[in-house]
Amino acid sequence: MTNLTVEAVTCEYRKNPLGMDIKRPRISWKIQSDLRGTMQKAYQIQVAVHQEDFHETIWDTGIVQSDESIQIEYNGPQLESRTRYFYRIKIWDNHDRESDWSETAWWETSLFSSEEWKAEWITPDPKQLDLHSEAAFLLRKEFTLKTGISSARVYGTGVGLYELFLNGGRVGEDLLAPGWTSYHKRLQYQTYDITEQLQVGTNAIGIVLADGWYKGNLVREDHRNIYGDTRAAKLQLHVTYHDGTEEIIVTDPTWKAATGPILFSEIYHGQTYDARLEKEGWSQSHFHDEDWEDTIIPDMPITKLVAQENVPVRVTEVLKPMESFVTPAGDTVLDMGQNMVGRIRFQVRAPKGTRIVLTHAEVLDKEGNIYFGNLKFAKQKVEYIAKGEGIETFAPNFTFQGFRYVKIEGYPGQENGLPLDHFIGEVIHSDMESTGTFECSDPLVNRLQQNIVWGQRGNFLDVPIDCPQRSERLGWTADAQVFIQTALFNYHGGPFFTKWLRDLQADQLPDGNVPFVIPNVEGGKGSAAWGDAATIIPWTVYQTYGDKRLLSDQYDSMKAWVEYIRRQGKNEFLWNTGFHFGDWLALDAKENSFVGATPKDLIATVFYAYSTRILRDAAKVLEKADDVEEYSILLNHIIEQFNQEFVSPAGRLVSPTQTAHIIALMFDMVDGKAKERTAYELNELIMLNDYHLNTGFVGTPYICFALSKGGYHETAVKLLMKDDYPSWLYQVKKGATTVWEHWDSIKPDGSFWSDQMNSFNHYAYGSIGNWMYKVIAGLDMDATSPAYKKIKIEPKFAGISFTSAKAIHESMYGKIVSSWQLTNDQVAVEVVVPPNTTADILLPKAKLVDVYEGDELLVTGDIYSFIETSEGVKVTVGSGSYQFTYPNEEGLRPRFTENTKIIDFLDHQEAVAVLEKVAPGITKPPALFTTKARSLKELVEIGEANLTEDKVKEIMEEINQLEWEEVLV
Known part of the structure; x- marks a missing residue:
């Protein structure tokens, strides 16, 4: 069994990306190794259209002698639209080892050309439904499928914002789709795998459309319709059967339109939702839509559609409220404990027609009242009108709020205190990987x-x-x-x-x-x-x-x-x-x-x-x-x-x-x-x-x-x-x-x-x-080798106050760690360098003869490149984990730490100067830093100065009022 493996395989930064229109995508991977100094010497990539059969590859690089392991461009035959490609990687390293193949990964293409779009833009017929209505539009269509469904994909977009439903369920977890772009020049579309949501027989698909950035209120109070004044959607659904045949369902004038419970939804202002107007089962088959309106094909100023480029916006974390309280002004307020961005989801049992209002703000004023003054004309208000049928759960969509505090109005029984377990905060942002x-x-x-x-x-x-x-x-x-x-x-x-x-x-x-x-x-x-x-x-x-x-x-x-x-x-x-x-x-x-x-x-x-x-x-x-x-x-x-x-x-x-x-x-x-x-x-x-x-x-x-x-x-x-x-x-x-x-x-x-x-x-x-x-943690890269191929670890021990610091970064090559800790006697520096990279490390103020790496002296260990300079010891290493220690003899030890404003380490002469200034008559000032004491209080405790506890406090208060320049000029 080899201890050299290929991990974290990605295509265009993503694991198994669905729906890309990049014709020559790039592949990257990370290496795991149990040996120090591991460098890739060669790689092989294989790409196939069948996961089980890499004997019939469409691209096999063969063994490529190279240490490159990121951004390797696919260079095989032209890719086909709407096709899944499987790939795997193996490598060889400088220790004469060959890895196993990586786990098989994939990417899937979307639509490569505008000619592949069969769908039309659709919007409600303006003769039947007011296109300028603040209410969100509902669009729906039913269709029938035969047995033997193999796979199905939706390619969809909308202006302003849209959400997709199929057979009564939400499709995907994306929010604020299709995102905000320079709409007239480029508009993103999304790809969804809906295979598991389809059924043999009659199906129904639905779209909810809101104003969003496209036509909503933006920038100024009277500023709307910046990109256009018509909401519209464009979607096509491809269903592939086991026999190789295909059906395509598209947006066209056969779709039906209506408004529903979302009466108002704006980026700045929030949402009004009347649950009494919900159309139960509207995105399910056999729904009676006879009284729904027709749709038309509008003239849209959008010509270029591009597959989703950014990571989607999603709910990434859920916060529980810390407390609720009543302000001096009499408002009932929920405190999330964190200034967050997203929305509140709540549940309630309330009589039909009960209006619950949530107004969001970031801070309280000095009197303890919730403060809305900095919102300018943004309302950040969510209104929910109950339908009165058991426990109702609600969270707004097509909007987001920035808030820590929420003013609650109309919640049943709130005069007796809010039930905190009925409210959660959903944190919303682009779902980027933490690195x-x-x-x-x-x-x-x-x-x-x-x-x-x-x-x-x-x-x-x-x-x-x-x-x-x-x-x-x-x-x-x-x-x-x-x-x-x-x-x-x-x-x-x-x-x-x-x-x-x-x-x-x-x-x-x-x-x-x-x-x-x-x-x-x-x-x-x-x-x-x-x-x-x-x-x-x-x-x-x-x-x-x-x-x-x-x-x-x-x-x-x-x-x-x-x-x-x-x-x-x-x-x-x-x-x-x-x-x-x-x-x-x-x-x-x-x-x-x-x-x-x-x-x-x-x-x-x-x-x-x-x-x-x-x-x-x-x-x-x-x-x-x-x-x-x-x-x-x-x-x-x-x-x-x-x-x-x-x-x-x-x-x-x-x-x-x-x-x-x-x-x-x-x-x-x-x-x-x-x-x-x-x-x-x-x-x-x-x-x-x-x-x-x-x-x-x-x-x-x-x-x-x-x-x-x-x-x-x-x-x-x-x-x-x-x-x-x-x-x-x-x-x-x-x-x-x-x-x-x-x-x-x-x-x-x-x-x-x-x-x-x-x-x-x-x-x-x-x-x-x-x-x-x-600088503090010292984790940086050599600018001549991008992506941290060559790492630079140069911590500057912040002796004024820090006794430790640690930075961790997950680079394209793997995890990098730079960590240091100071004690009275020792400096400890920990470094982790990922495989296929090297690092230049500076150990500040170190002397070569004193440095240990692990349990061995550096000079007798297996690290071959080191030198002592005026700055300290410089070491060059390959991949692996390293623990360096050396004596703390160069003014790096922690300084005054007990309630002091001035906490710089003092050398012998400076210590005498300070003490003579604030405490004349101390019998043994030179002893201040001839011991291991880190503070005057410790000096008292170990008997190095004839100071009482009260005198120590007095001296500390006087030192707090000084700046070094006053003392040392």
Whole structure:
């Protein structure tokens, strides 16, 4: 039995994908091995049309000498539409082992051409049913099938949103289908396997149609019918029999139409459902639809249908409410304990006609009343009218709410308290695979990580929306690009961003400009750091997943964006014209302004350089030699002009803002002494601001990276650990369970930022997660080897407060772990490297002779590549699990931890300085760190200083009031 296996086989990122229109899909796999240093030396892929018979393959690669195990493109005969293909993989490794075949996997194609669509668009006859009715439409048809059904598939879509029913049951679990795209240019359709739901004889199929994004209220209060004013559906059902014959049932004017219990359903506003109007059995056979209306074929402005690209939106988790209570204003409120996105499902026994109203909100005000002010014109209201027949269960569809609290009205007996077991919260988002975790020794930072993840879940609903509660919920480009790396660590976003980038490309203007939101419903044009999503996101997806095809597909879009910038103004090397959002919501903004103090042309020119650098690097990957040369030259000119325009001869940036310094450092706009000075002055700006940031959307994602990169890592950690306003942990201490839009969405006195724009679930500032994973935990990749083929493990021990940190990421090659822990005596670093990859590991402050790997000294073990440097010991390893330990002798041990604000580790001289300042007369101050004591309290307990307990508390309180600069100047 071999201990080398092929696992987690996927096609286009998915396990057994149903309904793809990709003609040359790509196959990936992961390797499991019980030996360290395992590398694939060769692979073989076989593809067949019969699961049981791989002797008749349509494609057999033979043994391919290669270490590639991701994104291997199918290169066999042309695929057929509506066909299932089975495939399997085996590999050979560098230990001369051959694996068994993997488990057989499959992909199934859908419709490859528009000619294969036999169905028509249908909608109710407007002479019989008001097409502008707020009520959702019901469409139905009966059909008869003979015996011997082998398989059946539905290919369906609709505008706005649709749900499919067959023989009385719901088809699939997808919500908000077909998703939100640039509808006139591309509309997704879904594929469902309905074989088990069909029956011999008479069957019935039904469709529910609601407005959704297509024609519902969007952006502004009076703004509707953005894409069209007619709901419609298109569907065809293919039934294959054992004898090889086939029947096709399609949407056409033989279908019947009516309205039902959904009287109103909107993305922003919620739903009104009258259970008394339910049409029992409407999607079952033998239903009497004689009084239903006719359907017609409308003239629809949609020409291009594409198979589902993104993962579907689904219910991914169920939450139970924590409590219910009555507010000072007298409202009965349900508390879910978590700011979530989704819906409430409830059950009730009530008299016929009872109206139950649920109104959703994120927070309570300082008086303890439920707060709706930040919703703008969104109602977030669900109304249910009971039919009065036993226990009724209900959850709304075609809508979603962002909420933690729910105001309940009309629930029978609620004056005696709500029965909590009758309510659950269903969490809804794009059903992405979780791929990352982070934890550390600080519970507030762990809660911050949870908030980042919940913010991502709540705002990734088919598109990366900016907020899920108020009347906005749009695909803002800046939010997506600043968060993209954090997003792709936490969740697998390959299909999600592939779909969204194709809409970006579709909505990109003819001159290359990129609208503010995608899909483009605002009509706005581009801004620096917003339109740059066109380059940043495809490049990041390529780096994370090795997706060269997506990079190639988006290359023209990337190039068009850079060329658009290049044409702006008189100087092609500066971007100093046009509208820009600047450092949006920065705290250094002028009164009554959303835009920070950093000059917009400085920001624009930096992002111009950044996008140009990405474009050049993409050209290298795609082997476009002429473009590599052209954009290398352009990049050099932009940087040169930036330095002439924004940097003094002495190396000082003209803008004395944190953000100006951050982005100049982060994107390598300055070099040499100017770079040193910029890093120094950034640190000074933050110190002078009491170690607080004042950055907005542009500066915040990179602030800690710029500090750590510039040699001021401890300042970066102090920023993270601040828990007063403004800071990440201030939000946590204020009870946040998602990331806020404003640093002071809730002010220190409990009042709110302006109702005008105040989301309590806005993921952009959650981009700090990327720094936590890469720098604190130290889990990163070598940029020259995408998809973590070559891993970089370089933790920076955050001695100011952390005693441990751990990041885990499930990469395309497998699970990567970077974990470290500090005790008084020892540093421990654990690393897991997946097969078919290597890792360069830095053990900070280690000495080679002291490092153990497992139970053996590193120098005598089986790891062959290591070296001691000024930074510590650098080790190169292949796959496997590694446990490194070495003495804690280099100022890495935990620092004051008992209720102190200043918890930096002090060396001997600093300890004396602090103690002499706050406690003169201590007899033995030098003993402070000659023992294993971690605090003054411990010193008292072990008798190393003649201090009483009260004196220790007094000293600690005085230390809390100090900053190191006061002590050590």
